[in-house]
Amino acid sequence: MQQNLLIVQRVLTRYRLDLFRQLHDNFGEIGIITSQGDSQGALKKVDAGNIPEKNVVCHKLSSLRLGYKGESRSTSLFFYPQAIFLLRKYDVILLEGTTNILNNFLIIPAARILGKKVIWWDAGYSPSIRTRRRKVIDIVVKPLVGLTHKQMAYSTIGGRYMQEFMGAKKVFVNLNTIRTDYFEGIQQEIETNIKGYKTGKSSIKLLYVGVIESRKKIKELADVVVKLNQTPEKKKYTIDIIGDGKLLQELRQTIRDENVVFHGPIYDKEALKSFYFRSDLFVLPGDxxxxxxxxxxxxxxVICLKGADGTEQDYILEKTHLLDRFDEIYPLLESIENVDKSIYSNYLKKVSSQNWVKKFVSETTSI
Structure with a gap:
């Protein structure tokens, strides 16, 4: 008889729901707890009203919303104590970890009393300097982590951090991922694009896709592009910025440069594909x-800063693209002569979401 799985999320996003649906063959029922979330940005809740898999159920709970100012951004915590009444139906509880700590204070003890299997899912901490605030957070979460049966880490760095500072005794790394079956269907197109790619001699096309918030440093990145174009005899740099968020309209009004284009949100991967295929580099200047x-x-x-979330160390093969500071982005882009896309040929085999599913199911059944 298959076990029932309850996944507890602060906010259920589109990419998380798509990934969780891939677990449907491995569990009897999959319940997903979520708060109401936001109308836009990183905490935008997905419309989960028509989930194709009949054994995947979304529990949207009314919640008390509390503002929280983190180290890199202001965010929201959502408290829904009624979640404990859903525990009896499920055998395995997968918890969003530190970022959902308010609910975990109630859910973890209740789940243990009821004899449930409990897994803590966390990014750990990837910045190079462990701040005083983070040390306090670790002291608070350590007893809770110790009550869970296993701990699932987003990245190799995150796993090491959880072991050393968060009290994780049975941690396993399951790289944070998205559902990848779309990429399986276009794998030949991707390989053809990689093989036919040549770095532009007179121009470099940059791309950013993600949330438009201050912690992402989009304004600063746009300023870098403007600065790169101030030397006319050198290459021309352009950037396409795709995404939604609290700063989108403000940046559209304040950054008026023909080489910096804000496209707004685009969720359809077929529409996104052309941007990825025609670009030279993706730049992630923030977290x-x-x-x-x-x-x-x-x-x-991809070019990004170390400590983006820890997975960059696992995923990015070109290590010179991993930078220590934001101010290293400008000289790296200025010096770009050749971009090697060939190292990401057949990359799907390394990062397929089926790998994530198999790892999670294996670790769950061994509790």
Whole structure:
């Protein structure tokens, strides 16, 4: 008899729902708890009203919303204590970790009393300097982590951090990912694009796809592009910026440069494909991680800062594209002569979401 799985999320996003649906063959029922979330940005809740898999159910709970100012951004915590009444129906509980700590204070003890299998899912901490605030957070979460049966880390760096500072005794790394079956269907197109690619002699096309928020440093990146074009005898640099967020309209009004184009949100991967195929480099100037993976799956190399979310160290093969500071982006772009997309040929085999599913199911059944 298959076990029932309950996934507890602060906010259920589109990319998470798509990934969780891939688990449907491995569990009897999959329940997903979510708050109401936001109308836009990183905490925008997906419309989960018509999930194709009949055994995947979304539990949208009314919640108390609390503002929280983190190290790199202001965000929201959502408290829904009624979640504990859903625990009895499920055998395995997968918890969003530190970022959903308010609910975990109630859910973890209740789940253990009821004899449930509990897995803590966390990014750990990837910045090079462990701040005083982070040390306090680790002290708070450590007893909760110790009550869980296993701990699933987003990245290799995250796994090491959880072991050393968060009290994780049975941690396993399952790289944070997105659903990849779309890329399986266009794999031949991706390989053809990689093989036919040549770096432009007179221009470099940059791309950013993601949330438009201050922590992403989109304004600063646009300023870099403007500065790169101030030397006319050198290459021309352009950037396409795709995404939604609180700063989108403000940046559209304040950054008026023909080489910086804001396209707004585009969710359809077929529409996004042409941007990835015609670009030379994807640039992630702030934090984040899944944007890196999506770009590499399209065969587009990525430049980002170390500590984006930890997965960049696992995913990016061109290590010179991993930078220590934002101010290293300008000289790297200025010196670009050749971009090698060939190292991401057949990259899907390394990062298929089926790998994530198999790893999770294997670790769950061994508890």
């Amino acid at each position: 984040g991680g899944l944007g890196i993976l999506q770009s590499l799956l399209f065969g587009l190399p």
